[in-house]
Amino acid sequence: MKSYPINSINNLHKISVAPMMDCTDKHFRMIMRKISSKALLYTEMIVAQSLIYTEKKEKFLDFNPEEHPLSIQFGGDNPKILQEAAKMAQDWGYDEINFNVGCPSPRVCSGNFGASLMKEPTRVARCIESLKKNCNLPVTIKHRIGVDDEDSFEKLDSFVKEVASAGADRFTVHARKAFLKGLNPKQNRRIPPLKYDVVQQLKKINPKILIEINGGFTNIDQCIKALNDLDGVMIGRSAYKYPLRWSEIDQKIYGKNISSKKASEIIFSLVPYIEKHLKNGGKTWDICKHLINLVEGIPKAKIWRNTISTRSLKQDLSMEYLIKLTTELQKEGY
Numbered sequence: 001m002k003s004y005p006i007n008s009i010n011n012l013h014k015i016s017v018a019p020m021m022d023c024t025d026k027h028f029r030m031i032m033r034k035i036s037s038k039a040l041l042y043t044e045m046i047v048a049q050s051l052i053y054t055e056k057k058e059k060f061l062d063f064n065p066e067e068h069p070l071s072i073q074f075g076g077d078n079p080k081i082l083q084e085a086a087k088m089a090q091d092w093g094y095d096e097i098n099f100n101v102g103c104p105s106p107r108v109c110s111g112n113f114g115a116s117l118m119k120e121p122t123r124v125a126r127c128i129e130s131l132k133k134n135c136n137l138p139v140t141i142k143h144r145i146g147v148d149d150e151d152s153f154e155k156l157d158s159f160v161k162e163v164a165s166a167g168a169d170r171f172t173v174h175a176r177k178a179f180l181k182g183l184n185p186k187q188n189r190r191i192p193p194l195k196y197d198v199v200q201q202l203k204k205i206n207p208k209i210l211i212e213i214n215g216g217f218t219n220i221d222q223c224i225k226a227l228n229d230l231d232g233v234m235i236g237r238s239a240y241k242y243p244l245r246w247s248e249i250d251q252k253i254y255g256k257n258i259s260s261k262k263a264s265e266i267i268f269s270l271v272p273y274i275e276k277h278l279k280n281g282g283k284t285w286d287i288c289k290h291l292i293n294l295v296e297g298i299p300k301a302k303i304w305r306n307t308i309s310t311r312s313l314k315q316d317l318s319m320e321y322l323i324k325l326t327t328e329l330q331k332e333g334y
């Protein structure tokens, strides 16, 4: 299995695709990897404690070798458990470990992890030290610019400095604060205003710390602009909903001399992967629920998506039919 040496991964995260529960599973990541061979991909958040105690570790940890470079995101607050989980991630072949201090879900916060941990920088620092103890992978952190009324720049800066001293290799900063009470996770991704200037200022006064910005990026030109001041840009919802709009990442961000791919090309290239998944007992919907997002913004896109969804949900989508529909897309130049 190909994995990346510690130093090189720090160049690969110039663009990354955010960890997103129920979205960034291994199938979506395979699709995204067809779009960019370089962008850093993340798993969905895995609760470290669940990983340690489950007998079905492969259900949480398995990925396809093509997905590298790949970061595994852990949620948790128990240093001992995180240490064990980190060793497991390394043995399984991941390239990086990311620690979630940004999720404001009540379920997550009631376990005292996710965004509520921003109020406990020393505990976060211990967690980072533990993640690094038995493992050689880079350990990074994803967090907000503040939580509740603890949202001053001084608090953010001292949080980052303390966690950096504990060894965190990169900070992904979602440029909005989180409200732990009163807003649900979805509202917490929309209502608190985006404050890019706060993240820029953080980088300015901590020039040696690697800082990646996240929140609200919808096109590549915005990312290129942000990369003037920051070390990376993480894209979430826009990559999931409109994956093909990101098809120029390799050319425009990583300087690769290749032409951007069309939807039909990507779908054709995934056929052997889908066939293998079906052979192993999987369902077409597992992959097609993500794949349909490739076809948007073109005539008949809605019909194409509806046909694929309805048929795959009824387990009535043969590969021949998928190829036939995709050939029609190709003939129309998509």
Ligand SMILES: Cc1cc2nc3c(=O)[nH]c(=O)nc-3n(C[C@H](O)[C@H](O)[C@H](O)COP(=O)(O)O)c2cc1C
Pocket: 018, 019, 020, 021, 022, 023, 044, 045, 073, 100, 102, 103, 142, 174, 189, 214, 215, 216, 217, 234, 235, 236, 237, 238
């Ligand atoms: C459906 C969904 C699930 C998410 N799950 C996670 C998660 O597991 N871990 C995490 O750190 N952030 C999670 N997030 C937050 C994203 O990683 C990202 O920080 C947020 O969507 C803002 O970026 P965007 O504006 O580019 O979407 C999730 C977001 C969405 C939309």
